Amino acid sequence: MKINITKIIIFSFVIFSLCIFWVGLKKTKNYDTKNLIGSRISNFQLNEINNIDQYISEEDLKKNKFTLINFFASWCAPCRAEHKYLLNLLNEGKKIKIIGINFKDKKINAINFLEELGNPYNFVGQDLKGKFSILFGIYGIPESILIDSNLIIIKKFVGPIDQIQYNEILKLIQ
């Protein structure tokens, strides 16, 4: 009888382990930004790329109904691809302001990039060493973060903004 109990315990344990394996295998463990959505941004102070005495802070962002914070660089090919969608967002007027953060880039290259493709940004800041990007959970560019006037992150776009994401932004800011 004792052996039977031991066997039952071992059998249950094996089944339990298999269940854990099964659940574990079905779970995707890739990095995602779900936990940042709904959180409030803080310690935001960004210097202007051309004039380091000029900066934008949380107080300035609170004045906007919606703000799209976009990380870009002249060396980033997908940033070129998404640029036209950012320019299109300019048509939305006062509904949304776009803050561009130049990521690990040379100032002159960033300026040339914006001269060549057009400047969709209401403010362009510089993140020379990339430290600022950590505040937004960035791990590669382009990435964009949509926040509301309460500085709450509504949506995070990892990778270049395409037509689908552009439409999604329009829907979210309505």
Add this chain to the structure above:
Amino acid sequence: MKINFFFIITYIFITTATHSSDNQIKLLEVYKNLRCLVCQGQSIADSNSDFAATIKLVVQDQFNDGKTEDEIYKFLTSKYGEWIVYQPAFSKNNFLLWTLPYAVLIFGGFLIFLLVRKTKHNRVN
């Protein structure tokens, strides 16, 4: 006088070197417990990627600001999720991860005890 001066300089040099190497060891420990999110199975300490370089700078800054290891992990977890730390903090979501090895150990020990006792019992009979 000269000898005293020599000893003072040596003392300052040794203390500074030891302090700085202690900090380097602590930093390395933190880097080792952070996962490089853009690499395949590498820690921040192992990786030379751009992402790892940025995380190292941020950790260094926070460390110099006097933040503790736990505060640094908490900050990075708030930005990148639990996935960034190799050794996640104990919570209701991962209590099995922490307790199961001990439970298995105790269960295994109990099983061995039962088997040994049974074998002994059979031998006596």
